[in-house]
Amino acid sequence: MEEIRLIEVKEEILADNDAAATRTREKLKRDKTFLLNLMSSPGAGKTSLITRAIKEIRNEFRMGVIEADIESMVDSEKVASLGIRAVQIKTGGFCHVDASMVQKGLDALESDTLDLVILENVGNLVCPAEFDTGAIRNAMILSVPEGDDKPLKYPLMFSVCDLVVVNKIDFLEVSDFDRKAFGNRVLSLNSGVRILDVSCKTGEGIPAWADWLREEIRQFAVG
Amino acid sequence: MEEIRLIEVKEEILADNDAAATRTREKLKRDKTFLLNLMSSPGAGKTSLITRAIKEIRNEFRMGVIEADIESMVDSEKVASLGIRAVQIKTGGFCHVDASMVQKGLDALESDTLDLVILENVGNLVCPAEFDTGAIRNAMILSVPEGDDKPLKYPLMFSVCDLVVVNKIDFLEVSDFDRKAFGNRVLSLNSGVRILDVSCKTGEGIPAWADWLREEIRQFAVG
Helix, strand or coil, X not given: CCCEEEEEHHHHHHHHHHHHHHHHHHHHHHHXXXXXXXXXXXXXXXXXXXXHHHHHHCCCCCEEEEEEEXXXXXXXXXXXXXXXXXXXXXXXXXXXXXXXXXXXXXXXXXXXXXXXXXXXXXXXXXXXXXXXXXXXXXXXXXXXXXXXXXXXXXXHHHHHCCEEEEECHHHHXXXXXXXXXXXXXXXXXXXXXXXXXXXXXXXXXXXXXXXXXXXXXXXXXXX | CCCEEEEEHXXXXXXXXXXXXXXXXXXXXXXXXXXXXXXXXXXXXXXXXXXXXXXXXXXXXXXXXXXXXXXXXXXXXXXXXXXXXXXEEECCCCCCCCHHHHHXXXXXXXXXXXXXXXXXXXXXXXXXXXXXXXXXXXXXXXEHHHCCCHHHHCHHHHHHCCEEEEEXXXXXXXXXXXXXXHHHHHHHHCCXXXXXXXXXXXXXXXXXXXXXXXXXXXXXHHC
């Protein structure tokens, strides 16, 4: 039998991506531009959470948004209609954005003139967790209707995040979502994570989301 | 409303891939190494068609095989057990191989010492058709149980191939597969394509498959 040579494509691609993400992060530090990578399943409320942030802190920070989507431009149009600089990355079927795509988005935004850029990643709890985007902080949204078992099914996503936003808490009363069990599952994967409860619909918890952003941006700018 | 800058990731990735594929093809021409890219759905018979080719023409040409698979090494082990040089590309979830991955496989095979390399692409009728691998010729297998309507559903795949192999023709009698309608659908997409009917199980049509390979390799070597 001939010896088989094995080539592990994914490991090489991830190594290349990690190097590109490190270059992006170094440039963001030089420019004092805070980049937040926001991830979730489709429909969990990424665009709503971003537009809530825009309304809360747009007078305090120069903001931009990178929207990543497989095909449509709906989300970037919502952001641009608020008068905020927006870039749309159409991934054309790819299930995540990688660091080089994000760097292109930052360049198109002229991010060195901005204090805060929020990246709305592709709606997916698997692949985006594997690809470092170069962001300063990673956040994810888990909406109540998705269920409290998601940390068990997507542990990597919960492990890489600095912030978990529980959205649609207005559904808690009519749902069997066990908020305490969910929190324990998240913390057992990632003891340093912050968990915030919000409803983008009612506005509950939105001031705490804005405060988290303010505090992270200010710490980043001085550090 | 702010103007939205649009970044089309897929077009840029495909343009980069096309450039890499062109470099691979130029090197193959200098080395006189014929690379065949073999595509199909999972289970259509790629590995069987390759092992049939090995048995028919291994004494005439120096051969190697690149096996691309999401996780397993089963196919490359089958090839290596016949004493043929094999490289396994594990894509780790990616749905196709691109030109740079194939070039790594060719390097690992030391393809400049070979007359023929067959690339078994990932089992998928969509993505592999979009990514030029750098191959000299593209072939696909459509097995009878998949149905005669596949050219309507996957037109790009049928359009990019030089050869369509209809495998498992031993099922024709017990199936409602309309071979004539299938042929017309393929030719209406791609009038220059060659269609061969085979059964890897019974061996019917295998000599014509071997003859197609012989003729293509010889024309390439003199041209």
